Amino acid sequence: MTLLLGIDCGGTNTKFLLARxxxxxxSTLRRDHFPTPQHPQALSEITTHVKEFVGPDEPDAFGFAVxxxxxxxxxxxxxxxxxxxxxxxxxxxxxAALGAPGVVVNDGAATARAEVVLGAARGHADVFVLSLGTxxxxxxxxxxxxxxxxxxxxxxxxxxSLGGDRLCSCGQHGCLETFVGGTQLGQxxxxxxxxxxxxxxxxxxxxxxxxxxxxxxxxxxxxxTALARSVLDLVAIVDPRIIVVGGGVAxxxxxxxxxxxxxxxxxxxxxxxxxxxxxxxxxxxxxWGTILAAHSAAGLEPSPA
Amino acid sequence: MTLLLGIDCGGTNTKFLLARxxxxxxSTLRRDHFPTPQHPQALSEITTHVKEFVGPDEPDAFGFAVxxxxxxxxxxxxxxxxxxxxxxxxxxxxxAALGAPGVVVNDGAATARAEVVLGAARGHADVFVLSLGTxxxxxxxxxxxxxxxxxxxxxxxxxxSLGGDRLCSCGQHGCLETFVGGTQLGQxxxxxxxxxxxxxxxxxxxxxxxxxxxxxxxxxxxxxTALARSVLDLVAIVDPRIIVVGGGVAxxxxxxxxxxxxxxxxxxxxxxxxxxxxxxxxxxxxxWGTILAAHSAAGLEPSPA
Numbered sequence: 386m387t388l389l390l391g392i393d394c395g396g397t398n399t400k401f402l403l404a405r406x407x408x409x410x411x412s413t414l415r416r417d418h419f420p421t422p423q424h425p426q427a428l429s430e431i432t433t434h435v436k437e438f439v440g441p442d443e444p445d446a447f448g449f450a451v452x453x454x455x456x457x458x459x460x461x462x463x464x465x466x467x468x469x470x471x472x473x474x475x476x477x478x479x480x481a482a483l484g485a486p487g488v489v490v491n492d493g494a495a496t497a498r499a500e501v502v503l504g505a506a507r508g509h510a511d512v513f514v515l516s517l518g519t520x521x522x523x524x525x526x527x528x529x530x531x532x533x534x535x536x537x538x539x540x541x542x543x544x545x546s547l548g549g550d551r552l553c554s555c556g557q558h559g560c561l562e563t564f565v566g567g568t569q570l571g572q573x574x575x576x577x578x579x580x581x582x583x584x585x586x587x588x589x590x591x592x593x594x595x596x597x598x599x600x601x602x603x604x605x606x607x608x609x610t611a612l613a614r615s616v617l618d619l620v621a622i623v624d625p626r627i628i629v630v631g632g633g634v635a636x637x638x639x640x641x642x643x644x645x646x647x648x649x650x651x652x653x654x655x656x657x658x659x660x661x662x663x664x665x666x667x668x669x670x671x672x673w674g675t676i677l678a679a680h681s682a683a684g685l686e687p688s689p690a
Numbered sequence: 691m692t693l694l695l696g697i698d699c700g701g702t703n704t705k706f707l708l709a710r711x712x713x714x715x716x717s718t719l720r721r722d723h724f725p726t727p728q729h730p731q732a733l734s735e736i737t738t739h740v741k742e743f744v745g746p747d748e749p750d751a752f753g754f755a756v757x758x759x760x761x762x763x764x765x766x767x768x769x770x771x772x773x774x775x776x777x778x779x780x781x782x783x784x785x786a787a788l789g790a791p792g793v794v795v796n797d798g799a800a801t802a803r804a805e806v807v808l809g810a811a812r813g814h815a816d817v818f819v820l821s822l823g824t825x826x827x828x829x830x831x832x833x834x835x836x837x838x839x840x841x842x843x844x845x846x847x848x849x850x851s852l853g854g855d856r857l858c859s860c861g862q863h864g865c866l867e868t869f870v871g872g873t874q875l876g877q878x879x880x881x882x883x884x885x886x887x888x889x890x891x892x893x894x895x896x897x898x899x900x901x902x903x904x905x906x907x908x909x910x911x912x913x914x915t916a917l918a919r920s921v922l923d924l925v926a927i928v929d930p931r932i933i934v935v936g937g938g939v940a941x942x943x944x945x946x947x948x949x950x951x952x953x954x955x956x957x958x959x960x961x962x963x964x965x966x967x968x969x970x971x972x973x974x975x976x977x978w979g980t981i982l983a984a985h986s987a988a989g990l991e992p993s994p995a
Contacts, residue, residue, distance in 0.1 A: 454960065463960045511840045523927075532832070534929020535816045536962040544960065545923040548853050556959035557922075617862075618850040622828075622927055624839025654861035655759065655768045655849065657841040 387685050388414070390439060390447035390483070391672035392431070393492060394421060394475070396466035396519030396568060397633070399431060401438045402672035406680065411503065414442070416669065427469050432482050444485050446683035448675025449475050450492040452520050454538050459489040465554035466520045466568070488675070488682045493522025493540050494531045495674025496631055496664065501526050502677055504665035505629045513625040514664070515542060516671070517612075517641070518632035519567045520554060525623055542619055547611045564611035565641070567634045573604055591637045605640055612641070613648035620649075620656045631664025638663055692990050693719070695744060695752035695788070696977035697736070698797060699726060699780070701771035701824030701873060702938070704736060706743045707977035711985065716808065719747070721974065732774050737787050749790050751988035753980025754780050755797040757825050759843050764794040770859035771825045771873070793980070793987045798827025798845050799836045800979025801936055801969065806831050807982055809970035810934045818930040819969070820847060821976070822917075822946070823937035824872045825859060830928055847924055852916045869916035870946070872939045878909055896942045910945055917946070918953035925954075925961045936969025943968055 453464025476487035497514035506512040521543025543562040553560035567587040575585030593601035758769025781792035802819035811817040826848025848867040858865035872892040880890030898906035
């Protein structure tokens, strides 16, 4: 039996997942989440939380997901939605506190790995996994292997440009993330409703749309048009067999994904629009993915008989 | 010694290339090109040309490149720039006439294969090859293998949308091809200058821009802005180590690619914009690629010692 800890440091929440692996079967021991701290001592606050969460248990290894680009030594190169992570090597402090080895992985890649091994993409050879959360992450998985690109930066579908003036967290204007990223949806709704800065969320917007607020409906209509456009462009370039969609914003499947899929299918010409299905691991996908990565990196996988 | 024939049936010209392979070394025996016929008997006209071109030589195999999507049996599913190819299996008629086996390959994939094996991408493990011709084709090559996607339709970067009203050959509006495809550039220049329909070419436009015509300069400025945008979006999704650019329009490297590269580098934020270099095989890339594909399909490659 092996004990693994997954930490998913997202733009809004940080999630902890303690899992047990025995004979290739995985089970959840416990899990928790709390708002991601956004101050200079955030990493030590997270380390303290980790110690409390783990308690007397002793994980054999852990994984740490970040919504950004990571170098080969686990250093965070770019992380626009959690700025304090930039220039840190977040596994080091936690590894020292836990006395266990850790790996740092991109959240999109982690979510993809989890969906491929344990979730909705299981058994498919060519998968694009899209995470619609605070920001947007993606990963292309072929034959079980995540295509990270030449510099570990592939899959950044949140930062393809759809035009318009809105500034994105990445420094460009008009990225997909400015249309359908959770932070931007919440900010736009807050600006329209006069909510105190930072208090309105994408969930508020979606609830208002469900209640019939025309302004909210218009924002979602623009968001799903943009997402449909990006799905078609992705299909043109990558041509995946299946697209799996997870993340907090995708929880509103009826409001976000159903219209997106209808618009993409309606606008397709030469495209093979593949099945577009919800991620099975929900908001825990990236945490599960870090656990799988840690398990693999620590050499804990059973050797072939 | 092996004799191979490459046929590249492009939107504007069809190219014939007869090549010899001996001990892994390739050489050109002869080559020719002529305008692609656009009538219902076009395929039999091409077959006649093939017979004349080959003369007394007897190729061991041949390849046929089409600017479209091909099924696993060599049938052409979609081919917006050479409509009569749709629904045909073009290798069959030529194979019967030549008495040699043939393969049908996508032009973007063929160009990519040639540049990877014989051209500018040789020795690189992760390459995106972009062909700017009548239309726009692309292919992502990883470890020498072309990523054709789940339905053989990957790499279609010409049909990502940049907005605007212009109708594309694929049925969408605002594709990259409507900004920088050779046909569309020529048509727009013809409409501005009042040239007889179909007579103005992208070359005319580029010559006018070089001569200082402000209208031509503005069209190229819009074209290179669009291409730069698509290069950045490609880098975000695929993250290649090098981008190789060929095709007729890319012959105007100073007018098209230099400003594109400058704009892409200037607008990059998180992106790793890789080296962007000219294809080495020029307009013969796709023909060489079909030769390599035919050589491989016919089992003519030397077996490992």
